[in-house]
Amino acid sequence: MSRSQQDPLKDFLVDLFGSDKPHARTNQAGESAIRPYMAWAPFAVIATTLVFLAPRLLELAEQFSTPQVDGAVSAVSAVHEYRWPLAALTLGLLACDMARFLTHRHRAGLDAQIRQSTRHTPVKITVGYPPGITTLRSATITLSRGAIIRPKELGEFTTAVRASASRRTSKWTYTVVHDAQRDRIRITRTLIQPDLRSPRHKALANSLRDGPLKEPAVSVAALDGDVETAFKITFTPTLSSGARGFQKKVDEALAALAGEHESGRTWATDWFPSEGYLLMSLRAPLPTRVDHPLELVDENLRHLPYATAASEVNMFWDISTKSNKPHCLIVGPTGGGKTSVIRTLLTEASRRGIPFLGVDPKMIELDGLEGYPGCAAIVYDAVRSAMLVRALHSEMMARNHYVHVKKIEPSQLPLLIAVLDEFFILSGKWQRLAKTGDDETRDLLKELDPLGAWADLAVLARSAGIRLLLGVQRPDASLFGGASGNARDNFGTRISLGNLSQDGAMMLWGDSQIGREIDTSVPGRGVALGNDGVPVDAQMWWTPNVDPHPNKWNQLSTSEKKIIDGLRPQQEPHIAFYSTELRHFVESERSVATAARAYGRAPEPTVLGHHDDTPTADAGGDFADAIPASAVTEGMTVLVDDGHGNEQPATVAAVTVIRDKDSGAVTETTLTFHGAGRVKNHITYGPHEVVLLPEPDTTAPAT
Structure with a gap:
């Protein structure tokens, strides 16, 4: 008979009176713990019925008057007086039979489930009293001595018990525990609490x-x-x-x-x-714009705030002597907000009494800071920039000597911030002048060795109180990794604006996904190294151009002018020099800048078809972009010297990069170009040298 053809009445009778089939009582493992069910109440029900019917029976008995009948009638009459106590006893037996039947049914079900799931015959099955009407309340199954139940078998038994209960109600859940030491299984149930979760x-x-x-x-x-x-x-x-x-x-x-x-x-x-x-x-979500606040948001004067992260957390550059991230690296394309971040940091430094000086090879990014309180000098010329880097190196050595002689703590030295914006362009300018400049310029750059001095500053300037602020358009491991004395590791404060490439994200953050999905539609949105060392999304503060020249000042709104006036310190920070080289350089640079402002002029633009005999502006104002030689790839077009001092575009046929076996730093890069016929030309570059690209950087300056 199929499952759909089962007879409910037959199943009930089998549960009520048991089965006479052998497999219901025994199996291969031995005799079952379940005995056939025998009800007690039916006999009491028959007797109680007869007692209640005694008057009718007496009427019938009067028709047959015999001594035997008279004795039975008198006995029934005597019992009839106790019919209600007897009815109560019968009801008690019915309740007892019902409890016994439910217990028997639960025990039979557990017996079948334990046999099928574990292949063990239970010695004894005890059901907790009172038994559940529809579902089991609790039970204890005693197994034979040393019975082994595997976790999978116990899981199957638990599933069977829970499935059997779920068919009748969904209010309870069962817990099945195997007590191996006592060779028994305990089953308990708990009420399922309503799921009030959202x-x-x-x-x-x-x-x-x-x-x-x-x-x-x-x-x-x-x-x-x-x-x-x-x-x-x-x-x-x-x-x-x-x-x-x-x-x-x-x-x-x-x-x-x-x-x-x-x-x-x-x-x-x-x-x-x-x-x-x-x-x-x-x-709280990141704001879409944060104006540079006029109040000091951080009472620590050695914390320079510059951005707001999630939950209105302020990001800052820790320039204190005990800081483990003393130098700052800002990576971002032209127009991405890099200049505004630099202005934010420098204006914050100025009103905290910290002076600064900088290099701007584009002549348009930091010129507004020239003459600002605390600004020692802003250098635009490539050769004088090399002189500044060497003078900073001398200042660093003089400061270290002062600490050594005076036996003072380095924290007692006054701080000085040095800014090098567009470092790749500056490096390319030095390289071009070292090859194509006049004899005096080439000899001077060779003597100054600005890249070598820069590498020393990145590693050693921290203890001398000099802090470096570096701005580049793209990160590159060959300049900030082993090739420059692990200089990158010293830039503990890092900021990226715009979306990075996969390699750039890996180099800057150590993760190829960080900084690659920035919402570039929001000006100033980027990633910064959090105060706990974890990169986080942040909104950079907006600091307007602080240049007081009327052509700049008149373009600002009233709110922007208010920001500039509120940030300007009333007392100009003092600049302390420990070396004559840096002092003489700053003095001469200020004199040159004063003369340039007094006598310098720029020719007016001309219209096509008109001629002007006025000398044209220096074409060097448009700097070609530059990348490290080791970052060049096959098929890329770069500028190379044609042997006559002219830079000509050429396509790279092959790139060979030689690295140090121990540190992995780039030691030499060789670029191969196709010449006439089958001749190939090879040009070798040092670890710090860069290659110029043929496209000049004519993108609008960052604001």
């Missing part, structure tokens, strides 16, 4: 159940009324849970599962892998 809570819990975290559990950590604002997710710590790449993937998945919050805030996570939990909480 859809967001359920989505997180269900997704993490089979997710990457081990044994996750989600709980609400904070509420705003009836809306969850934070979740605590506990898990068992593993090796993966401590990896930042793993944490980032989990963060992205959790934010997507949680969805957009009603408040408009975004989800962010804080990991505590050693303690086995993470906090997922709401934070």
Whole structure:
């Protein structure tokens, strides 16, 4: 008979009176613990019925008057007086039979389930009293001595018990525990509490159940009324849970599962892998614009704030002597906001009494800071920039000597910030002058060795109180890695604006995905190294051009003029020189700048078809972009010297990069070009040399 053709009445009778088939009582393992069920109440029901019918029976008995009948009638009459106590006893027996029947039914079901799932015959099955009407309350199954139950078998038995109960009710859940020492299985039930979790809570819990975290559990950590604002997710710590790449993937998945919050805030996570939990909480979204605040947002005068991260956290550059990130590196394309960040940092330094000087090979990025309180000098010429770098090197050595002789702490030295904007362009300018300049210029650059002096500054300037602020359009490991004495590692404060390439993200952040999906439609949006050493998205502060020249000043709005006036310090920071080289250079540079402002002029533009005999402007104003020689790839077009002092475009046929075996730093790069016929030309570049690109950088300057 199929399952659909089962006879319910037959099943009930089998449960009530048992079965006479052998397999219902015994199997290969021995005799079953279940005995046939025998009801007691039917006999009491018959007797009680006869007692209640005694008057009718007496009427019938009067028709047959015999001594035997008269004795039976008198006995029935005597019992009839106790009919109600007898009825109560019968009802008690019925209740007892019902309890025995339910117990028998539960025991029979457990017996069948334990046999089929574990292949063991239970010695005894005890059902807790009172037994459940539809579902089992509790039970203890005693097994034979030394019975072995595998985890898979116990799981199958648990599934069978829960499935049997779920067919009758969904209010209870069962727990099955195997007590191997006592050779028994204990079954208990607990009431299923109604699931009052929100859809967001359920989505997180269900997704993490089979997710990457081990044994996750989600709980609400904070509420705003009836809306969850934070979740605590506990898990068992593993090796993966401590990896930042793993944490980032989990963060992205959790934010997507949680969805957009009603408040408009975004989800962010804080990991505590050693303690086995993470906090997922709401934070205010990044603002789309933050004007440079006029009040000092950080009381520590050695913290230079420049951006706002999530939850209105201020990002700052720690330039104190004890800082582990003393130098700052800003990476960003032209127009990406790099100049505004530099202005923010320098104006913050000025009103904290910290002087600065800088190099601007484009002549348009930092010119507004010339003459600003605390500005020692802004250098535009490439040769004088090399002289400045060498003078800074002398200043560093003089400061270290002063500390050594006077036996003072380096923290007692006054701070000085040196800015080198567009470092690749400056390096390319030095390289071109070293090859094509006049004899005096070539000899001077060889003597100054600005790249070597720069490498020493990046490594040693920290203890001398000199802080470096470097601006580049793209990061490159050959200039900031081993080839420059691990200089990149000294730039603990790093900022990237715009979207980085995969290689650039790996070089700058150690992660190929960070900084590659920035919303470039928001000016000033980028990634900064957080105060805890973790890169975070941030909104850079907007600082207008501080140039007081009327042509610049009149273009500013009233609010921007208010920002500039509020930032300008009333007392100009003092500049202390420990070397005569830097003092003489600054004095001469200020004299040159004063003369240039007094007598310098630029020719007016001409219109096609008109002629003007006025000498044209120096064509050197448009600098070709430059990249490290080791970053050149096959098929790229670069500028090479034709042997007559002229730069001509040529296509690279092959690139050979030689690296140090121990450090992996670039020691030499050879570029191969096709010549006439089958002849190939080879040009070798040093570890610091750059290659000029044929396209000049004519993009509009950053504001």
